[in-house]
Amino acid sequence: MGLHTTNYKGLLGWIDARMPSLMSAFRTHMSEYYAPKNFNFWYFFGSFALMVLVIQFVSGILLAMHYKPDSNLAFWSVEFIMREVSGGWFIRYMHSTGASFFFIVVYLHMFRGLLYGSYRKPRELVWVVGWLIFLSLMAESFFGYLLPWGQMSFWGAQVIINLFDSIPLIGRDLSLWIRGDFVVGDATLNRFFSLHVVAVPLALLALVVAHIFALHDVGSNNPDGVEIKDHTDANGRPLDGIPFHPYYTVHDLYGLGFFFLAYCAVLFFAPEMGGVFLEGNNFSPADPFQTPQHIAPLWYFTPYYSILRATTSEFVIWLGLGALFLGVLAYLRVRKRWARFGVALVTFIVFILTTVPQVRLDPKLWGVILMALSTMVFALLPWLDQSPVRSIRYRPGWHKVLVGVFVAAFLVLGYLGMNPPTPVSTVVAQLCAACYFGFFFLMPWWSRMGEFKPVPARVTFAAH
Amino acid sequence: MRSISQGLAAAAWVLTCLGASAQEARLDPWPAERAADLEALQSGARTFANYCLNCHSASLMRWNRLHDIALDDKQIKANLIFGDQRVTDTMTVAMNPHDAKLWFGKAPPDLSVIVRARNAVEHSGTDYLYTLLRGFYRDRSTQTGWNNVVYPNISMPNIFWERQGPREATLTRIEYQDVPAAADKGPSRQRLVQTVSQFDANGVAVLNRTELDQGEPGFAYGFRPVDPAAAKAVDSQVADLVAYLNWMSEPAAQTRRRIGVWAIAFLVVFVGVGWWLNSVFWRDIR
Numbered sequence: 001m002g003l004h005t006t007n008y009k010g011l012l013g014w015i016d017a018r019m020p021s022l023m024s025a026f027r028t029h030m031s032e033y034y035a036p037k038n039f040n041f042w043y044f045f046g047s048f049a050l051m052v053l054v055i056q057f058v059s060g061i062l063l064a065m066h067y068k069p070d071s072n073l074a075f076w077s078v079e080f081i082m083r084e085v086s087g088g089w090f091i092r093y094m095h096s097t098g099a100s101f102f103f104i105v106v107y108l109h110m111f112r113g114l115l116y117g118s119y120r121k122p123r124e125l126v127w128v129v130g131w132l133i134f135l136s137l138m139a140e141s142f143f144g145y146l147l148p149w150g151q152m153s154f155w156g157a158q159v160i161i162n163l164f165d166s167i168p169l170i171g172r173d174l175s176l177w178i179r180g181d182f183v184v185g186d187a188t189l190n191r192f193f194s195l196h197v198v199a200v201p202l203a204l205l206a207l208v209v210a211h212i213f214a215l216h217d218v219g220s221n222n223p224d225g226v227e228i229k230d231h232t233d234a235n236g237r238p239l240d241g242i243p244f245h246p247y248y249t250v251h252d253l254y255g256l257g258f259f260f261l262a263y264c265a266v267l268f269f270a271p272e273m274g275g276v277f278l279e280g281n282n283f284s285p286a287d288p289f290q291t292p293q294h295i296a297p298l299w300y301f302t303p304y305y306s307i308l309r310a311t312t313s314e315f316v317i318w319l320g321l322g323a324l325f326l327g328v329l330a331y332l333r334v335r336k337r338w339a340r341f342g343v344a345l346v347t348f349i350v351f352i353l354t355t356v357p358q359v360r361l362d363p364k365l366w367g368v369i370l371m372a373l374s375t376m377v378f379a380l381l382p383w384l385d386q387s388p389v390r391s392i393r394y395r396p397g398w399h400k401v402l403v404g405v406f407v408a409a410f411l412v413l414g415y416l417g418m419n420p421p422t423p424v425s426t427v428v429a430q431l432c433a434a435c436y437f438g439f440f441f442l443m444p445w446w447s448r449m450g451e452f453k454p455v456p457a458r459v460t461f462a463a464h
Numbered sequence: 465m466r467s468i469s470q471g472l473a474a475a476a477w478v479l480t481c482l483g484a485s486a487q488e489a490r491l492d493p494w495p496a497e498r499a500a501d502l503e504a505l506q507s508g509a510r511t512f513a514n515y516c517l518n519c520h521s522a523s524l525m526r527w528n529r530l531h532d533i534a535l536d537d538k539q540i541k542a543n544l545i546f547g548d549q550r551v552t553d554t555m556t557v558a559m560n561p562h563d564a565k566l567w568f569g570k571a572p573p574d575l576s577v578i579v580r581a582r583n584a585v586e587h588s589g590t591d592y593l594y595t596l597l598r599g600f601y602r603d604r605s606t607q608t609g610w611n612n613v614v615y616p617n618i619s620m621p622n623i624f625w626e627r628q629g630p631r632e633a634t635l636t637r638i639e640y641q642d643v644p645a646a647a648d649k650g651p652s653r654q655r656l657v658q659t660v661s662q663f664d665a666n667g668v669a670v671l672n673r674t675e676l677d678q679g680e681p682g683f684a685y686g687f688r689p690v691d692p693a694a695a696k697a698v699d700s701q702v703a704d705l706v707a708y709l710n711w712m713s714e715p716a717a718q719t720r721r722r723i724g725v726w727a728i729a730f731l732v733v734f735v736g737v738g739w740w741l742n743s744v745f746w747r748d749i750r
Contacts, residue, residue, distance in 0.1 A: 037749055076523075076524065079524045079576065079577060080524070082714070082716070083524055083525075083526075083529070083715060083716070084526075089714070089716040089719075089720060090720075090723075093720075242749055246745055247745060247746065247749065250738075250741050250742050250745045250746075251742055251745075251746070253738050253741065253742075254735070254738035254739055254741065254742040255738075256738075257731060257734045257735035257738045258735060260731050260734070261728065261731045261732070261735065264724065264727045264728060264731060265724075265728065267724070268720055268721060268723060268724025268725075268727055268728070269721060269724055271720075272580070272583060274585060275583050275584055275585040276585065280580060280581055280582060280583035280584045280589065281581065281584075283577045283580040283581035283583070283713075284573070284581045285574075418585070463746075463749060463750050
């Protein structure tokens with residue numbers, strides 16, 4: 001009859017006989033996916049991120065039923081949802097709180113990868129796909145932030161799109177093409193709505209599936225950074241691995257309780273989060289004739305925005321010197337002739353474009369380049385990190401200090417980006433930007449220096 | 465992990481050092497206990513309908529939403545609605561925005577979400593409006609004859625002037641000013657200058673400018689009402705009005721917090737069950 005021989009009974013057996021790939025997928029990704037048993041709380045954030053994705057999809061679908069992407073109606077339709085749609089305030093706060101929580105959770109998820117070297121071979125693709133998710137998420141949030149059509153929505157979009165102006169030759173046409181008008185207007189709102197609700201979510205969904213597939217092909221890393229597949233039993237199952245289902249499904253369910261506690265605390269008691277998650281100025285409708293005194297992007301973009309603003313003409317010279325220093329280090333490090341040539345060429349170009357007055361690029365353009373680089377550099381981590389061990393647990397103590405400095409620099413940049421710049425804060429932001437890029441680009445050198453602790457053969461685990 | 469937390473502590477220190485000194489008017493704290501006080505909300509609604517709704521609309525607010533602050537249709541119709549609006553209508557005004565712009569220089573903003581719109585990381589919208597509405601003083605030099613300590617050269621006149629009675633105002637501003645260089649001597653320099661402006665009840669100002677050797681830039685103000693009792697009564701009336709504006713900015717806020725308590729309670733139970741389930745399943749993992 002052409003039916004698959006099934007081990008399942010009843011309805012499941014009926015389905016399995018006709019569509020064996022369903023249960024096979026369940027086995028591959030859940031009941032027979034072996035995850036290390038020594039996961040700590042840092043490993044919750046992946047499933048939290050998946051949960052937030054679901055929250056955003058559900059609340060977003062409900063919002064789109066009442067929202068109107070029209071520059072005359074958008075602002076009022078959001079407030080209409082808050083007042084006239086039953087439970088509308090709940091749907092809207094779910095979505096706005098979810099957006100901020102998405103970034104909190106994703107940043108912590110990425111930080112876990114950094115701590116335990118989860119991007120190291122053979123997990124480079126898991127990391128790179130994850131980084132693409134991060135970029136899509138930033139695009140998604142940028143497009144979505146225009147939709148309430150408040151003052152911050154409007155001026156934030158205006159400022160960010162104008163950044164494209166600084167690209168030589170094509171800049172002005174490019175920003176015009178993005179906006180669809182000479183200023184942010186109805187055309188911009190409509191296309192951002194389309195991108196926010198159709199295009200980017202589709203990309204996100206596909207990338208999340210790819211991220212999980214890539215992970216399940218190579219298996220999860222763990223806090224010890226040891227490979228559990230090196231020690232298997234007679235059936236080829238890792239000795240330190242346990243089936244994801246049911247062990248980690250119940251574990252993550254427990255963790256999700258804590259996630260929802262934090263999420264609901266904000267949603268029900270501080271949805272504006274003191275003006276950080278929902279900015280006061282965005283409760284005024286967009287007015288193209290009234291520029292707010294201070295324009296800042298939402299908190300999760302402010303570290304990169306700070307780097308953009310910190311790139312003054314004095315800083316560009318330091319940037320050139322930094323690039324020269326890095327270029328010399330890299331030249332001495334690489335052996336192949338063509339690689340040396342490439343390093344020398346890139347260093348030379350960057351150096352003259354930052355220091356020689358006749359050809360140097362506009363500091364604003366360097367700011368845009370550095371801001372773009374600050375989000376791109378994450379993708380290089382698997383190759384920048386040359387440490388002989390994966391996990392921070394077995395690295396020298398001062399590596400932890402460097403990670404601490406990086407985190408502090410990231411947070412200070414984030415804080416400064418929310419506030420108007422002052423002479424002092426610009427210098428602090430420049431120092432933090434130097435720490436930020438230094439952490440990444442000097443990693444090939446510092447990550448292999450120092451005394452490493454011996455890595456155990458098996459994971460360290462204390463029964464619960 | 466310790467070094468990471470030390471890094472965070474260092475970051476916190478840097479941020480504290482960066483705290484900027486305020487150049488704006490200090491805001492009086494709005495008596496927040498009125499937020500859920502029905503009597504205050506109703507009195508605020510009355511002030512709103514009588515004083516604000518002539519120029520400002522609240523076009524997202526339906527009259528019958530006032531049921532939430534214990535007013536019924538009859539009361540709304542009899543005491544609050546002027547003209548031929550129905551209780552199912554929203555609080556709009558007859559004034560045409562084009563005229564408004566002509567008369568005031570700027571159309572008066574819609575007040576539906578004004579408290580939230582004036583929220584900022586530095587201050588709450590309620591404190592801002594409570595101080596703004598009580599911060600008017602007579603100033604002959606402006607078009608309306610009024611000025612404001614929170615919003616200098618505001619287009620809006622003092623709507624409470626009759627009830628408040630005349631007030632004298634003293635404004636003290638300390639700021640750095642450029643002192644132009646003498647033609648033959650070096651670049652211009654900055655001096656700390658204190659300007660004390662005293663406005664009498666008719667808005668005639670006496671300015672007193674002194675150079676300071678030391679001090680911090682800042683702004684301070686004080687009022688001396690001719691009739692302190694009347695001014696105090698207006699303070700209370702404005703506090704009620706701000707309570708109403710605050711409620712109107714998010715009518716669902718109380719429902720939100722009420723449901724929130726239940727949600728948190730449920731989640732605490734959920735975490736308990738989750739913990740139990742987790743420990744049962746993980747018992748055999750050694």
